[in-house]
Ligand code: OOG
């Protein structure tokens with residue numbers, strides 16, 4: 732087995748058994764191409780077990796997230812069907828290593844979208860937008876990683892929850908949002924924190940995924956990235972996002 736496949740297996744096992752592993756590249760020596768090859772191989776293992784690819788997530792698209800995690804490059808990850816959490820349903824805490832949650836905006840596409848597209852072209856491919864929560868769960872001890880580490884670990888992807896879909900032909904460039912845990916507001920922000928406009932995140936997703944030979948497909952979801960720092964999740968908690976005009980999304984963490 733090649734070293735990339737071995738690392739992919741290590742990280743995939745860490746995710747399936749909810750058990751942390753040591754950083755694979757603490758000094759950040761791997762190239763980004765090598766790190767993405769590991770990511771691809773680890774998601775391939777999920778697909779081989781019967782999961783489907785359902786979209787893409789963007790990471791570090793806000794200053795808040797870059798500062799919180801000490802990383803300053805936009806990254807992307809692959810979403811699979813096993814990561815989708817139905818809105819309002821319970822998620823078992825035992826499925827995670829040390830989960831965090833962050834407020835995002837989600838797109839669903841009505842058309843494929845690939846390569847160097849303008850924001851106008853990107854919008855024309857969007858079927859709908861929705862408030863969303865991402866559950867991130869780094870497979871590395873203490874949630875600490877270098878840039879290649881987190882890329883290899885599928886950008887900490889673990890779960891995502893999407894609220895009701897809305898018409899994208901409205902101004903969603905600066906929608907106020909709050910994230911609450913057990914009814915208490917823990918983060919306040921705006922969709923403008925996502926690269927100044929969440930559409931820019933979709934433009935980046937179209938470019939990066941096409942460059943990797945996996946262009947965005949009709950029906951795929953694109954998670955635009957956290958608008959605020961992430962918060963730790965504990966068993967028994969209920970988490971929700973409320974977004975101006977677009978509404979809410981939430982889930983409950985089961986003991
Ligand atoms: C990496 C994933 C970043 C986002 O929305 O910025 C991310 C992490 O913070 O563990 O999902």
Ligand code: MG
Nearest residue numbers: 833865956957
């Ligand atoms: Mg995220």
